[in-house]
Amino acid sequence: MMGDFLFSDEPEEAINEIELGTWKVLIVDDEPEVHAVTKLALSDFEFQNKRLEFISAYSGAEAKELVKEHPDAAIVLLDVVMETDDAGLQVAKFIREEAKNNHIRIILRTGQPGQAPERQVIINYDINDYKSKTELTAQKLFTVIMSSLRSYRDIISIEQSREGLEKIIIASRDIFSAHSIEHFIEGVMQQLTSLLGIADQAMYATTLVAQNPEAQNNKKLIVCSGTGDFEKSEGKELDEVLQAEQLSACHQALNEKSIIYKDNYLFAYCSSEYNHNSMLFISGIPKDLTDTQRHLIKIFSQNVQLAFENVQLQSEIEATQQELVYRLSEAVEQRSTETGNHVKRVAHICHILAQGYGLSKHDADLVRLASPLHDLGKVGIPDAVLNKPAKLDAQEWEVMKTHTDKGYTILKDSPHEIVSAGAIIAKEHHEKWDGSGYPQGLSGNAINVFGRIVALADVYDALRHKRCYKEPWTLQNVVDEINAQKGTHFEPKLVEVFNEKLDELEAVLNRFPD
Incomplete structure (x- = not known):
């Protein structure tokens, strides 16, 4: 038995x-x-x-x-x-x-x-x-x-609630730390995949889209960012992008200010403190979501709009800062024989070199934002010296060299990171790797890496463009000169990065011509 x-x-x-x-x-x-x-x-x-x-x-x-x-x-x-x-x-x-x-x-x-x-x-x-x-x-x-x-x-x-709460905290931290609209939806997708275990594609639409003021005034939902089929829909009205069934579910979520679940996708209404309508679409979700997962999605969607508004505000602040730096630097350059686009080119060249050198994203962005301030001290140099079409004599050269200290004096002691970095760059971008530069005769790693990067970017752009005292050099002559100065004027590793990134650097010159 x-x-x-x-x-x-x-x-x-x-x-x-x-x-x-x-x-x-x-x-x-x-x-x-x-x-x-x-x-x-x-x-x-x-x-x-x-x-x-x-x-x-x-x-x-x-x-x-x-x-x-x-x-x-x-x-x-x-x-x-x-x-x-x-x-x-x-x-x-x-x-x-x-x-x-x-x-x-x-x-x-x-x-x-x-x-x-x-x-x-x-x-x-x-x-x-x-x-x-x-x-x-x-x-x-x-x-x-x-x-x-x-x-x-x-x-x-x-335990699932604890893990879910931990994921929500991490998700909020990562999304709120995003500094660009491009990275925002990537962060949303990454965290949704973590919360749900799977997600094929996502799309975020909002009335808060500055590049389409007319649609914003009409409170129309505009695709801000997306993945998969929605990747190429940025800037389009949501009504043009969705299928009839999806659009119906979207309007239901919008009218009810809620989350609407369908077979394998959902629309989540995202609340806002500023009366902006926003919608999050996610497809490829599991068919049998648990109560915990639904609760996490609800919390997540409530934070997404705040995160988006934070990212947009951050982007606006950074764009304003960059614009002010450019305009200030251009005003200084207009006193000399260099063009306003010189500072823009140097900024982008520095960013490429910094990335190739291996600096963090934060530091690469910082040197890009601060580098336009490198010649700010020229505001204190007399026009007769600054715009002399011939070679400077010894006394004039000593006056010209003071622009590094003048720029540092203007920018130092600032509590703001970009200005502080600009002070270092202003003072050290004429130092040389072998110690023969000015104003302090620093050598090697004693020169701040920002100063070393701007030194190479500044010389490269200056040689490739016309000045009152010279004609533009050919690319080959510039490459030969910079490589000849490897280990003397410029850090050897930076010269290697320069050679590797030459096509990208030349593209910057073509993008911002004189």
């Missing part, structure tokens, strides 16, 4: 269990009859539309391996005495201390209570229940499994 039971599982029932989903129960006991009776007593058990999946181990050593293989097991029915008198207790200790599994519910079952007194075991081991095999009837087994599964379900729910 027992043998008939052990081999009586029908394939159809197994398939149904997989379809319903299962709760994993580890049975750890050295007596095969215990396994069979347990399975029989719980054969019709069901909790939250999920059946039990039994996994058997017949020794403590085997149990430890199964615990590692099935970290998602909900319950372990654990015998105390197996290959040793305390084998089960050692498994319980292993689960909590080595496997670090605090979720699984450990129910200790023993046929020899005297070997492991209940009070002592409960105190010394992190188990959840203690039962004598003689008292564990079918009904009591049903009761202990049901109560243990409820505890396990609640623990998992709390």
Whole structure:
């Protein structure tokens, strides 16, 4: 009879269990009859539309391996005495201390209570229940499994909420730290994939789009950014981009100011403090989202609009700063024979060199923003010296050299990062790698890397363009000169980057001609 039971599982029932989903129960006991009776007593058990999946181990050593293989097991029915008198207790200790599994519910079952007194075991081991095999009837087994599964379900729910909250915090941090609209949607997609486990494509549309003032005034949703099929839809009205079914779901979410779920996509209305309508579209989402995932999406969508407005404000501030720096620098350059586009070219050249050199994105952006201030000190140089069409004499040259200190004096002691970087650049962009430059005669790494980068960018652009005292040099002559100055005027590594990035540098010159 027992043998008939052990081999009586029908394939159809197994398939149904997989379809319903299962709760994993580890049975750890050295007596095969215990396994069979347990399975029989719980054969019709069901909790939250999920059946039990039994996994058997017949020794403590085997149990430890199964615990590692099935970290998602909900319950372990654990015998105390197996290959040793305390084998089960050692498994319980292993689960909590080595496997670090605090979720699984450990129910200790023993046929020899005297070997492991209940009070002592409960105190010394992190188990959840203690039962004598003689008292564990079918009904009591049903009761202990049901109560243990409820505890396990609640623990998992709390853990998922904790993980979800952590992901939301990380998502908010990463998205709010974005400094460009281009990176914004990338951050949204990355975090949504983390929250949901999968997401094919996303699209973000808003009425807050500066490049389309007419649409903004009419409160029309404009695609701001997107991935996949929406990648090329930026700037278009949402009505032109969506299919009829999608558009209907979008309008429903907009009217209800809510999240509308469809088979494999959703539209989430994003709230705003400034009365701007925005919509987040995500496709490729799992069909059976959990309540936790839906709650996380709700929280996420509430933060997306704030993040977008933060990114746009940040971009506007940076654009304003850059515009002011350019205009200030151009005003200075207009006093000399250099053109206003010189500072723009130098800025972009510095950015390319900084990236090739290996500076962080932050530092590469910083040298781009600050480099236009490199010749600010020329505002204090007399016109007769600044615009002399011939070579400067010794006295005039000493006057010209003071522009580095003058620029530094104007910019130093600023609490703002761009201005502070500009002060360093103004002072050090005429220093040379071998120490023969001015004003301090610094050499090697004693020269700030921003100064070293601007030095090369400034010379390259100056040689490639006409000045009142010279004609523009050919590209080959400039390349030969810069390579000849490798290790003397310029840092060797920067010269190597210059050679590698030459095509990109020449493209900058073509983009901003005199």
